[in-house]
Amino acid sequence: MSIDPDLLRGTPLFASLAASARQTIAAAASLRRLAAGERAFTQGEPAGEIFLLLAGGLKLTRSGWGREPVILRIVHPGEVFELDHGPHRIRHDATANALRDSTLAVWPLAVWQRLLHELPGLPFGLIQALGLELAETQGRFLEIASLDVPRRLAHAVLRLIDRAGRLEEEGTRINLPLSRQDLAAMTGTTLHNVSRILTRWERHGLIIGGRRTLLVRDIPALMRLATAEA
Amino acid sequence: MSIDPDLLRGTPLFASLAASARQTIAAAASLRRLAAGERAFTQGEPAGEIFLLLAGGLKLTRSGWGREPVILRIVHPGEVFELDHGPHRIRHDATANALRDSTLAVWPLAVWQRLLHELPGLPFGLIQALGLELAETQGRFLEIASLDVPRRLAHAVLRLIDRAGRLEEEGTRINLPLSRQDLAAMTGTTLHNVSRILTRWERHGLIIGGRRTLLVRDIPALMRLATAEA
DNA sequence: CGTATTCTTGACTTATATCAATGTCGGTGG
DNA sequence: CCACCGACATTGATATAAGTCAAGAATACG
Numbered sequence: 118m119s120i121d122p123d124l125l126r127g128t129p130l131f132a133s134l135a136a137s138a139r140q141t142i143a144a145a146a147s148l149r150r151l152a153a154g155e156r157a158f159t160q161g162e163p164a165g166e167i168f169l170l171l172a173g174g175l176k177l178t179r180s181g182w183g184r185e186p187v188i189l190r191i192v193h194p195g196e197v198f199e200l201d202h203g204p205h206r207i208r209h210d211a212t213a214n215a216l217r218d219s220t221l222a223v224w225p226l227a228v229w230q231r232l233l234h235e236l237p238g239l240p241f242g243l244i245q246a247l248g249l250e251l252a253e254t255q256g257r258f259l260e261i262a263s264l265d266v267p268r269r270l271a272h273a274v275l276r277l278i279d280r281a282g283r284l285e286e287e288g289t290r291i292n293l294p295l296s297r298q299d300l301a302a303m304t305g306t307t308l309h310n311v312s313r314i315l316t317r318w319e320r321h322g323l324i325i326g327g328r329r330t331l332l333v334r335d336i337p338a339l340m341r342l343a344t345a346e347a
Numbered sequence: 348m349s350i351d352p353d354l355l356r357g358t359p360l361f362a363s364l365a366a367s368a369r370q371t372i373a374a375a376a377s378l379r380r381l382a383a384g385e386r387a388f389t390q391g392e393p394a395g396e397i398f399l400l401l402a403g404g405l406k407l408t409r410s411g412w413g414r415e416p417v418i419l420r421i422v423h424p425g426e427v428f429e430l431d432h433g434p435h436r437i438r439h440d441a442t443a444n445a446l447r448d449s450t451l452a453v454w455p456l457a458v459w460q461r462l463l464h465e466l467p468g469l470p471f472g473l474i475q476a477l478g479l480e481l482a483e484t485q486g487r488f489l490e491i492a493s494l495d496v497p498r499r500l501a502h503a504v505l506r507l508i509d510r511a512g513r514l515e516e517e518g519t520r521i522n523l524p525l526s527r528q529d530l531a532a533m534t535g536t537t538l539h540n541v542s543r544i545l546t547r548w549e550r551h552g553l554i555i556g557g558r559r560t561l562l563v564r565d566i567p568a569l570m571r572l573a574t575a576e577a
Numbered sequence: 578c579g580t581a582t583t584c585t586t587g588a589c590t591t592a593t594a595t596c597a598a599t600g601t602c603g604g605t606g607g
Numbered sequence: 608c609c610a611c612c613g614a615c616a617t618t619g620a621t622a623t624a625a626g627t628c629a630a631g632a633a634t635a636c637g
Contacts (some may be wrong), residue, residue: 179485182574183493189485201478210482233471240470241463247477248431248594252440254484255409255419261491263413266625285598297584305492310625328634335529344412406590496593527616537594542617558615 120146120222124171127130129249130242138236145232146222153294157213157221164209166227167198173189173219174281174293176210178302186212188302189254191293193280197246202226216293261305267314269304271343274324278333287325288334296329350376350452354401357425359479360472368466375462376452376526383524384481387443387451388429394439394455399427403449404511404523407441416442416531419484423510427476432456446523491535497544499534501573504554508563517555518564526559
């Protein structure tokens with residue numbers, strides 16, 4: 118049990134709380150480590166915990182009727198997930214897979230509920246966090262509903278660069294090991310299509326591809342591509 | 348100002364509150380009427396109100412880079428909308444269009460914030476409401492990312508039947524005037540495609556189409572269609 | 578050094594969008 | 608009340624994006 122309270126300061130959910138409240142919350146958390154490839158939970162399992170990613174990276178995938186599972190969200194350090202627990206949501210509706218070695222803070226649901234009622238500011242942080250997640254999901258829905266594959270792939274790559282970009286000499290690298298298949302699962306297409314599009318972009322000098330890696334050399338060009346009218 | 352407190356009992360957001368709290372909330376609301384076709388607000392406008400639909404029906408649309416605007420959500424009576432206001436969300440990110448004559452309860456944002464702080468149960472209702480909306484949006488994202496057009500159209504129709512269905516002799520009718528274009532905007536396709544699919548279903552006896560109306564005769568068959576593997 | 582995973586590429590098929598025309602319903606005003 | 612007009616819907620022909628099938632090449636890993 119117990120983690121460093123300062124780790125909570127970075128995330129919007131806890132940022133506006135008093136230091137003492139953060140201390141209480143931190144004291145109630147336990148630390149969990151995942152090796153790359155391990156899962157924090159699996160779709161369908163009973164859900165009984167709230168998570169904060171401290172380091173590393175995860176993908177949240179959901180499988181349904183369709184072919185391959187879909188990636189609902191990439192979780193970056195400082196982000197919180199699986200937090201919309203109502204009377205519904207007894208089971209996890211997604212699987213959380215570690216993309217790289219990761220560290221999580223975990224609160225049992227019962228403890229979380231207690232904190233929510235005891236710390237006056239916490240519900241408002243939660244409301245804000247949920248609102249942000251909703252807005253993001255709606256944005257991605259709009260993309261997939263109205264843009265063709267290259268454009269939504271461009272959006273996905275730009276989002277990754279924005280949140281997990283690491284500057285290098287030749288450009289900005291997505292600092293997460295995502296396969297072509299993963300990119301396809303994020304954009305609702307196939308790895309073949311992704312591969313073709315990326316090689317085209319590479320020929321045009323926009324990016325440099327690699328095995329589970331991607332270096333973006335010309336971000337403005339990608340942004341133009343993502344939003345171009347036709 | 349002021350509406351009947353009993354009107355609030357139907358929605359999850361307010362259901363778990365004490366009667367006195369509902370009375371306070373109702374007293375702070377004002378009533379607004381919209382004729383079919385009118386809009387409650389427009390995308391880009393400054394956002395300063397929270398809405399509850401009492402009667403009628405709305406569509407929330409968002410336009411972006413892509414071709415036609417996309418329908419993010421159909422709002423049914425008893426549902427609340429535009430409630431994720433954080434420091435972000437200064438402007439409406441969608442347009443609310445009345446599909447039929449509608450009645451709304453409206454709270455100015457400032458009043459709403461005050462209520463949220465004064466009525467202890469309210470934030471938890473809000474959390475629950477946001478969680479539900481998030482889950483629904485994620486579900487629709489999964490659909491559009493992994494299913495072909497006929498299947499996601501089937502899902503959309505079934506959802507409408509579930510929430511706005513009215514029983515008739517020959518089947519269940521979607522009790523909202525939705526054009527083919529609207530159905531297309533909900534499923535991320537074109538009205539042409541929707542039209543073709545619906546006439547096919549009509550030939551098979553699943554539905555009976557019409558001008559801005561749809562009667563479903565065989566719901567189980569539609570459900571099979573929606574979830575079929577291939 | 579071999580094996581498994583990931584990625585690329587080509588040929589082909591199919592779903593879906595686009596273009597274009599026509600048809601039908603329902604309301605409005607003459 | 609009827610005729611017309613505008614909104615909505617159907618349908619066909621065609622184009623194209625994207626999925627599928629099928630090898631093969633590159634890279635990482637044990």
